[in-house]
Structures are given as C-alpha cells and as structure tokens.
Amino acid sequence: MGSVPTICNAAVSSLTACCVVEEPINTLVKRFWELEELTASPVQCAEDVECDVFYRATTARDPTSGRYIVGLPFCEDVFSLGESYDIARKRFLCLERKLEALPNLRSAYDEVITEYIDKEYISPAPSDDSSKSLLPMYVIPHHGVVREDKASTRLRIVLDASSKTGSGRSLNDVLHSGPNLQGNLFEIILNFRIYPVALTADCRQQFLQIVMRDIDRRYQRILYRFNPQDPLVLYEFNRVCFGLKSSPYHALRTVQQLVSDDGSKYPRASEIASNALYMDDIAFSVMKAEDGVAASKELIDLFKTAQWVLVKWNSNSQTVLDSIPASHKLTKEVEFDKSMQHKILGLHWSTQSDYFYFQVAPREQD
Template identity: 40%
Template sequence: MKVIERFWQLDEPEKANKNLSPSEELCESHFATYMKRNQDGRFSVRLPFKQDPSLLGESKHIAINRFLALERRLDKDVILKTQYVQFMNEYADLGHMERVDINQVNPHYVIPHHGVLRPDSSTTKLRVVFDASCKTSSGLSLNDTMFTGPTIQEELFAILLRFRCPRFDFCSDIQKMYRQIIIQPEDQRYQLIVWRSNNNEPLQFYRLKTVTYETRSAPYLATTCL
C-alpha cells in the first residue's frame, strides 16, 4: 500500500516545498534579485557571492605560471594544441570572451586553465578545465567565495518513474548550455584568463562573459535558468 501511495505522491502536479538551508535560501534570494532577461530572451545573472570578493588575493602570477606550463605541453602535442586553439578562437568568435587590460580591472581573479584530451569521445574531443578552486595569495579561491546553491531538479527516482509513463519520449542536449547564460558585467572581472595562441605574441588577458563550468555556482545557475 505504501508503494502505491508513493506512486500517487510522485504523480501529483503540486510538489512539496523543499527544506532549504539558510545559505541555500540566500542563494535563491540572490538569484531572484539579480537575474535579468535581455531583449532577445537570454538570461543574465550575477555570481552568488557569500563572501566579499575583494578578499581574494593576488592570482595573476600563478595563472601565468600555469599557462606557461600548459604552453610547453601544447608545444609537444600538435593535436592538443590545434584543438585548444580552435576552442579558444571559437570562444572569442562567439563573443563569450573578450580581451581586457588587466591593469584597468581591479579587483579581479584570474582562473588557470588546462585541457583534457578525450580521443574516444564522439562529441567533445577536448575538455578545457577552468580551475576556479585555485587559491590566491590570501588563501581564498573564487569557488571559496561563492554559494553552491540548492539542488533544483527532482530526485532521479521521480524522473525515471515519470519517464516510463508516456508512450514516446524525446531526449536532447542543449549546446553549450552554461555559455548560453551571461554573467553581468560587474562580475566578469572575476572570470579572467590568460591566453595566447602563438608563443611569439605577448600574453593577453580575457574576461569570460558567460557562466563558466568548474565554477562552484555554475550548475545551480544553469539549472535554475533552465
């Protein structure tokens, strides 16, 4: 009988409100306060900081050192370098990042990045990892200063049970899901990266203008917008 009652409860359109922790409530309130929709319907959000981001220390030098190490690796792997340059060029061409003068952007946080090559993948051969957990000189990282956010989606059991009910089901993937959502300009300063496609060029700094994977709040922001 309890199993049947459970089935009825899952089938009800009205869902019971989840019990949120105080930090999760603050995160939800922050999202509701600052979320905007552009004229084309695109979402723009702010990073849900739980600590003042000005507490972040110096991050530029470690990001540069890690990029130079990445560059040496790319020079030894032609396939990886080709894929990496293509990825970054697309990032810029789509308007998801743009060059900045780091001396004019303070405070800021520079995110180190590296690549993971997956030759067997049928979709994404290269996965670029943005390390927002990298500590600054103050001992804090960008991820340390942000809320994780509550889990928005239903429990997997409920999703799978509902999936069995219709006669036909459709599955799809949202292309570049995180990068469909814009980070509002005042918070883009905390998503800087260092990059150049050629060793003969000077090092350049770019700001990532969209929700960035590997940042702590990215899954929450993307799922909530969805």
C-alpha cells in the same frame, strides 16, 4: 488519487509476483494516512535562501536576444581574494609546454579559444578604469579534457576556479553553490521509459548561453596566447563558465525562470522541462509518436526564446526523428550506426533494440 499510466509490455514482463499478507486493521489505517499525508517541502538553509534572493534581485533578460543576464552570488567579501595572476601564469606556461609537445592538442585548444572569441564568449579584459581599479580580480587556471566518447567536440576547456590565491582563498571558496535543483536521476530514468515513445536531447553549451553581468566578469579571467612568442593576453568570460561552483545552479535556475516567464505559451514543453531535465540532458517519453513530434517542437521553440539550442535529438521512433531538423539531430555516423547506441544520463541506450546497457572496460592484468 491520480491516474496511473499504462506500463509498456517490456516493463510488465519484468514485474515479479507478490504474496498477500494480512495485517491488523489499525496497522493498515495508520499506513493509509501515512501514504496520504502531504510531504512537507524541505527547509532551505539560510545560504540557499540568500543565493536565490540574490538571483531574483539581479537577474535580467536582454530585450533583444532574450538571453538571461546573471551575477555571481558571493557568500564572502570579494576582498578576501588574494593575488591570482602569477599563479595562473605559471599554470598556463606549464600547459603551453604540453600544447607545444602535442600539436593535435594545441590545434584543438586554439580552435576552442578561437570559437570563444568569435562567439564573444570571451573578450580581452579591459584596462581597469578608476571606478574599478580598487576591486580585486581573479585569473583562473585552465586545462583541457579530451573526451573520446563525445560525438562532437572532444576537447572541453575546464576552468579551475578552486585554485587558491595568495590569501589562501579561491573564487569557489567565496561563491554560493545555490540550492540543489538537480532532478532525481532515478525518477527521470523511470519516466523516460514509462511510455512507448522515448526521446532525448542535449542543450548545447548551456552555461555559455547565459550572460554574466559586466561587473562580475573581472572574476572570470584567463590567460592565453596562440604562439609562445606572443605576449600573454588576459581574457575575461562574458558568459557563465564551466568550473565555477555556482554555474550548475545558474543553469538550472535559469531554466526555471524561462519556464516561469514563457511557459504559458508552451505548456507541454514547460512540464517536460520542469521534470525531465538533468543538467543539460532532457529525457522523457510519450504515448504516441505524434505527441513526441509536438513535444519536441515545443521544447525547441521554448528554449530558443532564451537562445538555447536543443540538439542531439534521438528517439526510438523514426516518425519523431523525421520531424526534427537535421541540424538538431545526432550526427549521421551515430544516428545510422547499425547498433543505434546512444549514451543517456550515464547509461547506454540502444534505440533500435530499445534497451539499456552498461559498457564495462576490461581491467588490464598486471
């Protein structure tokens, strides 16, 4: 039997009393064996097995940067994709009219695209050579989502990879989603507050730090231009992008691969990354502030080997916060706000008072 961690006073105060009920000995013995019996691992479906086999066979790592290189896990023939350029062009022209009518949105959109170009997340699509000219391509319509609650970048460009082509099939239709590797949210939240010192962090641009192999970039193309008078430019994503059916799997599976490859050098961080990650959010707790200092440093170092940067660190321990580089912490406006409120995994967490709460918007009266 494993040891049970000490529960903090706040958690103890919420426990309710239970009465004792006597049960027949045969019922108790049966229950004992049911509890002690090892639970069999869930059986993966054939599609999930195929997807993971493909990942292991095609994933590589750049020896210089340490970045992982993956491929798109197709579940159907790519030739089932029909014409997509004209559809994406019509969608972009509609978006462009909106951008021209809203200068602030146009400026924000241009800024994101410029960042993508500067960081080589996207680049102009090459002219198809003879070896690739017979392969189909997929041009993805896109739009912007403005998040008023974001502390940093408020505009996120979302790719609509579910847009149907002329054949009635979309890119997402022909991709594996992969096995569900998402952690159990309820367990993560419980473990996040089981010890006195709590920490959270965010993996910056998690998808975009994973390289897409060259042959599959033709299925990640978008149209854009900075001025309506300029010709449309066809770009392609060089990285895993937001909006693809397979992208969440790529992100979480690659974290697993990182732990497998480099975890022995960072044992504390590896355990946390394996159990406390919910997509790009990490939430965990430790017994003492010194443990939090050591764990955060290990996590930053582990993720850095794959060119991932853990940012927006927050904690209910000032000792832990003082140990984290300023560039990796939440912005001062949020960190030093009087209420010290921070959103974690859909909940709001007040680091100063150390409690969870929900924000509810009053419903407007008709």
